Amino acid sequence: METKHFLINEHRERNIDQAANLLRQGELVAFPTETVYGLGADATNFQAVQKIFKAKGRPSDNPLIVHVARKEQLYEFVKDVPVYVKQLIDAFSPGPITYVLQSKENVASNVTAGLSTVAVRIPDNDIALSLLTACDLPIAAPSANTSGHPSPTSAEHVLQDLNGKIAGVLDGGPTQVGVESTVVDCTGEKPIILRLGKITAEDIKKVLQINPVSVYEEEVEKPKSPGLKYKHYAPEIPLYLVTTTKNIQTIIEQKRKKGYRVGALVSDQTVEQISADKIISIGENEEEMATNLYHALRSFKKNEIDLIICESFPTKSVGKAVMDRLSRAASKTL
Ligand code: TXA
Ligand code: MG
Numbered sequence: 001m002e003t004k005h006f007l008i009n010e011h012r013e014r015n016i017d018q019a020a021n022l023l024r025q026g027e028l029v030a031f032p033t034e035t036v037y038g039l040g041a042d043a044t045n046f047q048a049v050q051k052i053f054k055a056k057g058r059p060s061d062n063p064l065i066v067h068v069a070r071k072e073q074l075y076e077f078v079k080d081v082p083v084y085v086k087q088l089i090d091a092f093s094p095g096p097i098t099y100v101l102q103s104k105e106n107v108a109s110n111v112t113a114g115l116s117t118v119a120v121r122i123p124d125n126d127i128a129l130s131l132l133t134a135c136d137l138p139i140a141a142p143s144a145n146t147s148g149h150p151s152p153t154s155a156e157h158v159l160q161d162l163n164g165k166i167a168g169v170l171d172g173g174p175t176q177v178g179v180e181s182t183v184v185d186c187t188g189e190k191p192i193i194l195r196l197g198k199i200t201a202e203d204i205k206k207v208l209q210i211n212p213v214s215v216y217e218e219e220v221e222k223p224k225s226p227g228l229k230y231k232h233y234a235p236e237i238p239l240y241l242v243t244t245t246k247n248i249q250t251i252i253e254q255k256r257k258k259g260y261r262v263g264a265l266v267s268d269q270t271v272e273q274i275s276a277d278k279i280i281s282i283g284e285n286e287e288e289m290a291t292n293l294y295h296a297l298r299s300f301k302k303n304e305i306d307l308i309i310c311e312s313f314p315t316k317s318v319g320k321a322v323m324d325r326l327s328r329a330a331s332k333t334l
Helices: 012-024 046-056 083-092 126-135 155-162 201-208 248-257 286-299 319-329
Strands: 004-007 029-031 038-042 065-067 097-103 117-121 168-171 182-185 192-195 239-241 262-266 278-281 307-310
Touching (some): 012 038, 029 126, 029 155, 038 065, 038 126, 083 097, 155 286, 239 319, 248 262
Parallel strands (some): 029 168, 097 182, 239 307, 262 278, 262 307
Antiparallel strands (some): 182 192
């Protein structure tokens, strides 16, 4: 299959209409959101959703997020909605947050991987919203990468993984947030964060005035978000995450002495002090680091580098999500 590359700067309306038509015909189209690129299919069409699992090589027990354009549409797919959910929706949607609620079971059964709950979200991106409005369908969309690879933050990343396997990609340039949405389990009396993202426990606490907002501890509990049990966000090559105060340059030297070609993933502040075979600096604050993280992980190539040494970054806000993704990508901590 030839993957159509729709450049959004040219013929915006026509390109969005063509992409929407493909979705209505049961084809897969990747599109930008404010977080990462999503791989969309008609959430009411079982066969179309099945194509997502096939193109990504995604385990069938890992459910998908349903994307809609408007707040009223969120309520069409969920039931038993606690009062606090409306407050969260009013405060944060459209935005980088996903709500897990009891499903009305009016989407295809493979979207929810047979669970009684469904994840829903309104992306805060003009192209995504225009596409959702044009096709007038709920769209199931995981991140548009091959399962296990870092999520795509540009159309180029989507094509690296899925060229020839999907009908098209709407190219809206690089995404802003850079890490996936915060996933919140809203099936109980209080919300529980299942996946960290730009919207933090603090942000939620402020809106709901409850204390504390819990973050799901997978180590002690059984994974509640099925996706969390799979190794994620891994670059092509082993990544060692430095979580202690050990000097990163000393570690790099040790590895190089053993003959390894070493890549370094560091902040703008550290970059001056580093010498390695390839150095990528991902920014000077948490927001920049989130935006650049996945592009950086994809930039280290097997033919240039044998392993990546990555420092730990600040974690006041979205930095927590950055460190969460890095610790999942890491084969080792030092
Ligand atoms: O920012 C995002 O959320 C992006 C963009 C494209 O919207 N999407 C995304 O989708 O990251 P995906 O499929 O890569 O991650 C969805 C996560 C998975 O960890 C999945 O297990 C979880 O949400 N999830 C989906 N439905 C769920 C449910 N009913 N209960 C618990 N977790 C659920
Ligand atoms: Mg994903």
